[in-house]
Amino acid sequence: MATITTTTSTPTPTPTPSATSTANVTKNAAQSILTSLNTGSGVDTASLVSSLVQAQFAAKTAALAAKNTKLTAQISAAGTLKNTITNFSTALGSLTAGGTLQSQPVSSNGSVLSASAISGTKMGNLSSSVTVTALASAQGARSAAVDSRTTPIGTGKLTLTLGTATYNTAGTAMTAFTAGSTAAVSIDVTNGSIDGIATAINAAKTGVTASVITDQDGKAVLSLKGTTGSAQAFTLKADTAGSPLEQFNVGVGKGTLTGTAANAKLTVDGVDVQRSSNTISDLIPGVKLQLNAVSGSAVSLTSSRPTTALSQAVSDFVETYNQVYASAKDMTNAITGDLKEDAAAKTLLRSLQGLTTKTMASASAVGAPTTLAQIGIATNRDGTLSVNTDTLNKVLAAYPDEVEAMFATTSSNALGLNSSLSGISIAASSSLSGLGASTARYTKAQTDLTSEQDKISAQSDSMNTRLTQQFSSMNSKVSAYKASQTFLERQLKAWEQNS
Numbered sequence: 001m002a003t004i005t006t007t008t009s010t011p012t013p014t015p016t017p018s019a020t021s022t023a024n025v026t027k028n029a030a031q032s033i034l035t036s037l038n039t040g041s042g043v044d045t046a047s048l049v050s051s052l053v054q055a056q057f058a059a060k061t062a063a064l065a066a067k068n069t070k071l072t073a074q075i076s077a078a079g080t081l082k083n084t085i086t087n088f089s090t091a092l093g094s095l096t097a098g099g100t101l102q103s104q105p106v107s108s109n110g111s112v113l114s115a116s117a118i119s120g121t122k123m124g125n126l127s128s129s130v131t132v133t134a135l136a137s138a139q140g141a142r143s144a145a146v147d148s149r150t151t152p153i154g155t156g157k158l159t160l161t162l163g164t165a166t167y168n169t170a171g172t173a174m175t176a177f178t179a180g181s182t183a184a185v186s187i188d189v190t191n192g193s194i195d196g197i198a199t200a201i202n203a204a205k206t207g208v209t210a211s212v213i214t215d216q217d218g219k220a221v222l223s224l225k226g227t228t229g230s231a232q233a234f235t236l237k238a239d240t241a242g243s244p245l246e247q248f249n250v251g252v253g254k255g256t257l258t259g260t261a262a263n264a265k266l267t268v269d270g271v272d273v274q275r276s277s278n279t280i281s282d283l284i285p286g287v288k289l290q291l292n293a294v295s296g297s298a299v300s301l302t303s304s305r306p307t308t309a310l311s312q313a314v315s316d317f318v319e320t321y322n323q324v325y326a327s328a329k330d331m332t333n334a335i336t337g338d339l340k341e342d343a344a345a346k347t348l349l350r351s352l353q354g355l356t357t358k359t360m361a362s363a364s365a366v367g368a369p370t371t372l373a374q375i376g377i378a379t380n381r382d383g384t385l386s387v388n389t390d391t392l393n394k395v396l397a398a399y400p401d402e403v404e405a406m407f408a409t410t411s412s413n414a415l416g417l418n419s420s421l422s423g424i425s426i427a428a429s430s431s432l433s434g435l436g437a438s439t440a441r442y443t444k445a446q447t448d449l450t451s452e453q454d455k456i457s458a459q460s461d462s463m464n465t466r467l468t469q470q471f472s473s474m475n476s477k478v479s480a481y482k483a484s485q486t487f488l489e490r491q492l493k494a495w496e497q498n499s
Helices: 018-041 044-095 194-203 242-246 306-331 343-353 389-398 400-406 416-429 435-498
Strands: 102-105 112-116 127-134 137-144 158-165 174-179 185-189 207-215 220-228 233-238 254-258 262-269 271-275 288-293 299-304 377-379 385-387
Touching: 044 306, 044 343, 044 416, 044 435, 102 112, 112 299, 112 385, 137 185, 137 233, 158 242, 174 233, 185 194, 194 207, 194 220, 220 233, 233 242, 254 389, 306 377, 306 389, 306 400, 343 416, 343 435, 389 400, 416 435
Parallel strands: none
Antiparallel strands: 102 299, 112 288, 127 262, 127 299, 137 220, 137 254, 158 174, 158 185, 158 233, 207 220, 262 271, 377 385
């Protein structure tokens, strides 16, 4: 199982200015007024207004910035945690679907008979003997050659009927036919070329397929092929006597056959059986057979247990679980966690903590394990997991089917580990109650903050304009007062000099 590495960074929050720092800005602004007035050079309006506006809105701006930083961290943490559990579930699903954690059948002669495990089923200790005496075959037929694929031959209706048939010794002609329970199918031929006839037959979807083959002389031949099994023989008949379509008739004494419909015949552990296909899944529990050739002697089937692979899978699961758990625990830490108040993150953590005691398989015998804890996966004091190798080996030896069942694929085992982890992942990703919903909530809150910041910016601009106008007017008056003062001072000096 792939190791999942997660990295989260917690931005350092911007401290909210205290009342003292805000007062200092105001004090400095006031001092700037006095200093400017004493100099007699006028007020530095741009600097003064900037300082006053900053003092007015500094606390609100800093508070919004701090909230935005927190929301950004929450959005990042929620996305990271959701991806982490999803990747964990996907990795486990890929591992179980690969078939390496399931017992596999072994054929002594793969050229005659190959076998594979049916996913999600219990095969047990396999020991069977199979002799293949005949392969399943399909009826085939060919028409006489015509000069062109596209030249119109005739239009009308053909009727195709499925059933059972007997054939001559060479298998080239049908000697008898009995219709089956499936209703005959009427095929409407509107494009009367041989290509059009093939298209019409295929469109009927009866299980009989048609193709057009060009022979060595450049002429076209209609080839028909049914499906395997003795009940899949077929006849094809033009509805109208004397129709040009009659040259494509297939039936008793009509048409040239290229194959006959027959069942596969084999002997399984001394019992003679027949099947309509060479792929058989209902003879040996948990095993799919593929018949490849007739055998001169019996083929033995045994099984190979994936003990080593299961043991490794348990270790890999525990290692990856611990990484995911550590990430979830860190993010929900009551003091430092970015998701310490997030209900979905806390639910995910609790779900992970409950995996070892959750039922993962049905008990097939007294004492058979049904939980991860019973196969040797223990929960440590800090919440992480560890593997008791001795316990695991004993359980694998005594109850291999039950351990395999715990790791079976989701579709075949609703109780298994794969299903359980998949359920946790789906719940965590939910846009209604999971981390998906949390992300949407944090994102909306961040959007609302942007709107608040825009309002503050508008208010700041308005105050800036107003103060600039006020101080500009004041500056003009002060300048006028200073001009009058200068005039009076000069007059007084002139009077003193003349007195």
